[in-house]
Amino acid sequence: MASRVIMPKLTDSMEEGVVVKWRKAEGEHVESGDVLAEIETDKAVMDLEAFASGTLRKVLVPEGTTVPSGTLIGVIGEPDEDLREILEGAVPAPAARPSTPPPTAVPASAPPGEEGSASPRVRTLAREHGIDLQTIKGSGPGGRIVERDLEPFLTKKDQPAVREILLSQMRKAIVRITTQSKAPVPHFYVTIEVDMAEGLWMIEESKKPPASSSVSINHLVIAAAVQGLKQHPGLNAAFAGEVIRVFSTIDIGIAVALEDGLIVPVLRDCGAKNLAQIAESERALVTRARNRDLSPEEYTGATFLISNLGKFDVESFSAVILPPAAAVLAVGSVREVPVVKDGRVAVGQRLKLTLSCDHRVVDGAAAAQFLQSFKRALERARAL
Amino acid sequence: MKATYREALNQALREEMRRDDRIFLIGEDVAYYQGAFKVSKGFLEEFGPRRVVDTPITESGFTGLAIGAAMTGLHPVVEVMTFNFAILAMDQIVNNAAKIRYMSGGQISVPLVIRGPGSSAHQLGAQHSQSLEAWFCHVPGLKVVAPATPYDAKGLLKSAIRDENPIIFIEAQLLYPTQGEIGEGDYTIPLGVAEVKRPGTDVTLIAYSKMLLVALEAAEKLAQEGIQAEVVDPRTLRPLDLTTLAASAKKTGKVVIVEEGWPVAGLGAQIAESLYRTVFDYLDGPIIRVTGRDVPMPYARNLENAAIPEVNQVVAAVHQVLYRN
Numbered sequence: 195m196a197s198r199v200i201m202p203k204l205t206d207s208m209e210e211g212v213v214v215k216w217r218k219a220e221g222e223h224v225e226s227g228d229v230l231a232e233i234e235t236d237k238a239v240m241d242l243e244a245f246a247s248g249t250l251r252k253v254l255v256p257e258g259t260t261v262p263s264g265t266l267i268g269v270i271g272e273p274d275e276d277l278r279e280i281l282e283g284a285v286p287a288p289a290a291r292p293s294t295p296p297p298t299a300v301p302a303s304a305p306p307g308e309e310g311s312a313s314p315r316v317r318t319l320a321r322e323h324g325i326d327l328q329t330i331k332g333s334g335p336g337g338r339i340v341e342r343d344l345e346p347f348l349t350k351k352d353q354p355a356v357r358e359i360l361l362s363q364m365r366k367a368i369v370r371i372t373t374q375s376k377a378p379v380p381h382f383y384v385t386i387e388v389d390m391a392e393g394l395w396m397i398e399e400s401k402k403p404p405a406s407s408s409v410s411i412n413h414l415v416i417a418a419a420v421q422g423l424k425q426h427p428g429l430n431a432a433f434a435g436e437v438i439r440v441f442s443t444i445d446i447g448i449a450v451a452l453e454d455g456l457i458v459p460v461l462r463d464c465g466a467k468n469l470a471q472i473a474e475s476e477r478a479l480v481t482r483a484r485n486r487d488l489s490p491e492e493y494t495g496a497t498f499l500i501s502n503l504g505k506f507d508v509e510s511f512s513a514v515i516l517p518p519a520a521a522v523l524a525v526g527s528v529r530e531v532p533v534v535k536d537g538r539v540a541v542g543q544r545l546k547l548t549l550s551c552d553h554r555v556v557d558g559a560a561a562a563q564f565l566q567s568f569k570r571a572l573e574r575a576r577a578l
Numbered sequence: 579m580k581a582t583y584r585e586a587l588n589q590a591l592r593e594e595m596r597r598d599d600r601i602f603l604i605g606e607d608v609a610y611y612q613g614a615f616k617v618s619k620g621f622l623e624e625f626g627p628r629r630v631v632d633t634p635i636t637e638s639g640f641t642g643l644a645i646g647a648a649m650t651g652l653h654p655v656v657e658v659m660t661f662n663f664a665i666l667a668m669d670q671i672v673n674n675a676a677k678i679r680y681m682s683g684g685q686i687s688v689p690l691v692i693r694g695p696g697s698s699a700h701q702l703g704a705q706h707s708q709s710l711e712a713w714f715c716h717v718p719g720l721k722v723v724a725p726a727t728p729y730d731a732k733g734l735l736k737s738a739i740r741d742e743n744p745i746i747f748i749e750a751q752l753l754y755p756t757q758g759e760i761g762e763g764d765y766t767i768p769l770g771v772a773e774v775k776r777p778g779t780d781v782t783l784i785a786y787s788k789m790l791l792v793a794l795e796a797a798e799k800l801a802q803e804g805i806q807a808e809v810v811d812p813r814t815l816r817p818l819d820l821t822t823l824a825a826s827a828k829k830t831g832k833v834v835i836v837e838e839g840w841p842v843a844g845l846g847a848q849i850a851e852s853l854y855r856t857v858f859d860y861l862d863g864p865i866i867r868v869t870g871r872d873v874p875m876p877y878a879r880n881l882e883n884a885a886i887p888e889v890n891q892v893v894a895a896v897h898q899v900l901y902r903n
Contacts, residue, residue, distance in 0.1 A: 315831040315862040334863065334901050341831055341862040342901065 196271030196280050197246035199230065201255075203263035203322045208235045210262045213255050218244075220253045224270060227326070231267075243324055249273045252281065263322075312339035319344055364455040372514050379433075380553040383512050386565045390528045390543040393575040411545070412448070412502050413473040415525055417578040420444055420464045420472075422568035423498060429564050430497045432518035433554045439518075447496025447519065448476065450483040458516060459483045460496045469578045500525065510546035520555035523568075524548045545572075579762060584754040586728035587617045587693075590735035591655065593764060595625055598653065601739060602629040604640055605657030605694075614659045615695065615754050641667035641692065645674050648690040648744075655739065658694035661748060662706050667692075668713075675744035676719030691738045693747035695754070696724070697788055697838050698886060704874035707882075709839035711787075714746040715816040715848065721769055722815040724748040726790035728758040730813055733767030741769065750788045772819035774826065778808035781896050782826040784849060785836040786812050789887060793836050796892035805896060815845055823849065824856045831862035832899040836887055841869040866895045 201211045212234040218224050229241040230250070252269040255261055269277055312320070312327055316339045320327050325347050332339035361369070393414050400408040423430045423444050431440045444465040447458040459479045464472060482488055499522035501513040506527070513524040526546045533542030547568075551561045571578060581589070595601045602625075607614050609622040609632040621630045633640040637658060644654035658664045664671065671692065679687050698707035714722045723738055723745060725731040731749070738745040775790060776797050785793035790811045797807035810826050812818055827833050833853060835846035846867040853865060871885040897903055 313831075313862045314859045318859045338863075340901050 196251070196269055196275050196277055197248065198266055198280060199242075199244075199268035199270060201261050201263050201265045201267050202233065202242065202324050204233070204235050204240060208263055210260050211235050212260045213257055213267060214239055215257055216253055217241075218250045220250055222250050224248065224250050244270060245324065245326070246270045251275070251277055254281075311336065313341065315341050316344055319348065323348060362454050364452070364457070368455055371516055375515050375517050379515055379517060381512075381515060381550050382553050382558065382561075383548050383550050384558065384561045384565060385510060385546060385548040386569055388545045388547065388569050388572050389533075390545045390572070393545075393572060394528065394543055396575040396578075407470050407473050409469060409473045411504060411525070411528065412500070413469060413476060414572060414575050414578060415500060415502070415523070415547070416446055416448075416461065416464060416472050416476065417469045418568050418572035418575075419446065419498065419500065419523060420467075421571035421578070422564045424465060425567045426560060426564040428560050429521050429551070429556055431520050431555050432497070433520060433552055434518070438555050441497040443497070445495060445497045447493075447499040447516065448480065449499070449501035449513070450480050452484065452486070457483050457486075457488065457493055458496060458499065459488055459493050499523065504528065504545075510548050512548050513550050515550050515552055517552075520552040521561070522550045524550065579760060580757055581728050581732075581760045582754065583728045583731050583749070583756050583758070584615065584617055586732040586758075586760050587735055587749065588619055589760070590732040591618070591739075592621070592624070594736055594739045595621075595629065597764075599629070600651065601653040601655060602631060602647075603655045603657060604631040604633060604644055606633055606635060606659050608632060608657050613657060615751065617657070617754075637663050637666035638670055641670040642674065644690055644692075645670055645678070645688055645744075648675075648688045649678060649686050653689050653739065654691075656690065656692045658692060660694055660706060660751070661696040661710050662708055664692065664694070664710070671714070671720070671744070671746075672717050676717045679743065680719060687742045688744045689742045690744045691735070691741075691747050692744070693735070693738075694749060695751040696748040697750050697752075698875055698882065699751035701877055701879055701882060702875075703877050707875035709837070709870065711746075711748055711815055712839055712843060712845045712848075714748075715845055720744055720746055720816065722746045722748065723769060723813065724787040724815055725813060726753065726785075726787050726811055728756065729760045730767060730773075730811075732760050733765050734769065734813060736764070737766045737769050740766070745769075748787065752788055756791075767813070770814045770817045770819055772810055772812045772814075772822040774808060774822070775811050776807070776809040778806035778830070780806045780830055781808070781832040781834060781899060782823075782830045783807050783809045783834050783836060783892065783896070784812065784823060784826075784846075785809065786815065787838070789836045789838055792887060792889055793892060796889045796896070799889060799893055800896055805900065807896060812849070818849065818852065820852050820856060824853060827853050828857045828860040831860050832896075833861070833865040834868060834892065834895045834899055835865065836868045836892055838870045838886060841867065841872050844869055863899055863901065866899050868892050868895050 214232040214234045216231045217229050224244045226244050226247045228244045230244050231242045232239050233242045248270045251271045255267040269280055271277060327339055330339055330343055333343050334340040397409055427440055430444055431438050443463045446461045446464050448461060449456055449458050461476055461479060496519050499516060499519050501522055502525040503511055504525055504527040508526050510526040511524050513522040515522050528543050528545045531542055531544050532539050549561055549565055603618055608618045609627060609630040612619045641656055644656045647654050675688050675690055697709040711722055711724060714720050721743055723734050725734045738747050776794060783793040793809050797809050800807045808826050808830060810823055835849055837844055837846045846869060850865040868887045868891050873885060876882050876885055
């Protein structure tokens with residue numbers, strides 16, 4: 195008796211599937227359990243197995259075609275069997291059949307067979323998932339196969355290849371802001387390398403007992419950026435349609451990683467702060483950011499941005515500008531590298547930084563000049 | 579705002595009577611005594627004896643009177659002291675209220691609500707502890723409503739009063755003092771619409787009126803052992819919202835129906851039949867009913883408790899339907 199091959203419903207969310215590839219051709223003999231085709235669901239590509247043995251008489255859906263679950267996609271039957279009845283109501287195959295081997299295959303809504311009883315739900319699930327009930331031992335009354343007996347099979351078939359995480363509100367904001375930036379804002383990037391020997395010495399010194407406040411690389415980078423921005427205010431600016439806004443105060447946004455995203459609190463009026471004040475206020479701000487204790491005005495309105503992935507052993511990277519700021523400085527890790535000094539190779543402590551700029555506001559030369567000033571300031575950290 | 583079930587009914591009725599002066603309340607002790615269960619508290623004062631009418635102990639008489647009033651343009655609300663006494667008015671309800679619209683070819687309708695408590699309270703004896711909803715559900719021409727929460731009681735009573743057909747509105751003595759959130763002012767809940775009172779995935783518990791509280795408590799207990807029960811309240815027993823019940827049954831594949839009435843030809847049997855007919859292919863086993871015992875309600879407290887469905891019985895039924903025994 196002819197047996198229908200249908201597009202299965204392999205997961206709760208599966209409404210339709212794609213016949214990726216037929217593994218059997220029309221006219222080919224198939225055994226129950228043979229893989230007939232590869233089916234792409236919303237989650238993965240899976241094998242579709244034959245439920246019946248016989249000849250794959252009809253392939254009704256060409257490769258690459260999407261059809262709803264439950265659609266008849268093929269028929270298995272005897273070589274000379276009359277298929278008119280079973281084919282009635284089948285989707286007409288699109289005209290453009292692939293010229294390559296029109297393969298074919300077959301699973302079918304095979305009945306569970308004459309074995310012991312199974313609950314109606316089990317029969318339905320077995321049909322939808324292409325499970326052969328003859329191989330399953332029932333644990334219900336009188337050996338009835340019940341849903342839990344099917345669970346190992348269902349789990350295997352339903353195992354999603356991906357894990358979906360609902361977007362948090364923060365993630366949605368990140369999606370919105372970064373897309374709004376990267377698409378319309380023409381980014382360009384300039385990278386420099388800074389000798390950190392003096393900076394690292396400063397940091398060590400700041401930790402010694404008499405010092406009132408220790409400093410970090412981030413503090414030095416902020417302070418050096420302030421020096422650079424004072425000399426090149428064109429980078430402390432924003433594109434605003436008909437005008438470019440150049441800000442008189444330097445408000446630096448610091449990217450702070452959180453478990454499920456990031457936030458960019460703003461360190462206000464850095465131009466008026468010395469290194470110790472920058473260090474102190476940065477520490478307080480970052481702590482409150484990590485505790486999610488910030489009010490909205492504390493993470494909006496940065497005029498310049500700094501993103502530091504140094505603690506992750508990153509040599510260098512490029513950051514996405516968060517409008518309205520016109521530039522973001524991406525800070526890598528300080529690395530010990532061989533450097534040539536006075537004709538001899540020595541060990542140097544080097545930090546790579548990449549500045550992403552909004553080309554509508556800043557041009558390459560201005561960016562390079564800013565970085566020169568920045569580098570000079572950072573390499574003479576004691577003067578910061 | 580919070581209110582008791584009793585206050586919710588009082589508000590619904592009062593707001594409707596203010597809205598439409600064709601509405602009047604009639605029954606034993608509804609006026610000067612303010613109702614046997616104080617549902618009509620303050621009504622006589624506000625609406626006067628013309629619209630809040632005390633009657634003799636004559637259920638058939640005042641129900642027939644109300645049917646006649648409804649036929650001629652008024653909107654009566656009949657309070658039966660309990661539905662046990664509605665048995666006396668059964669001829670009026672079944673042969674007149676339910677049939678006049680049909681037999682007059684739609685010329686005369688009977689916009690009438692018959693309301694009062696059904697089911698057992700504590701030790702009221704066999705004659706005063708009955709759950710008779712199946713009797714009324716049996717009759718074409720009647721709609722039967724059995725709210726379980728104050729919110730539903732208010733919204734459904736308003737819909738019942740505004741309906742053009744005779745409505746049997748079954749409350750419960752033990753629900754009157756229960757508290758819950760209700761909507762402010764005028765809101766209605768359509769008749770014939772069930773509600774999922776607690777979402778779940780593993781088993782469907784169907785329960786209404788007082789038994790909803792038992793089902794919810796059982797669901798809480800089941801959750802502690804990792805079983806997520808979905809609790810669905812039909813709210814209206816006729817017409818039944820089969821769509822909502824079937825969707826839940828299809829999802830979980832396991833169904834337990836909880837009702838206080840007797841098992842034979844009980845409402846749960848009807849619900850089960852409807853589900854078998856619609857979602858047979860999704861059921862993982864027979865639907866199990868937890869019902870009152872098939873006996874006249876015993877008076878002795880221990881025996882009475884044993885005759886009414888309780889939480890552990892529901893939990894055991896869920897274990898059974900999940901094949902966990």
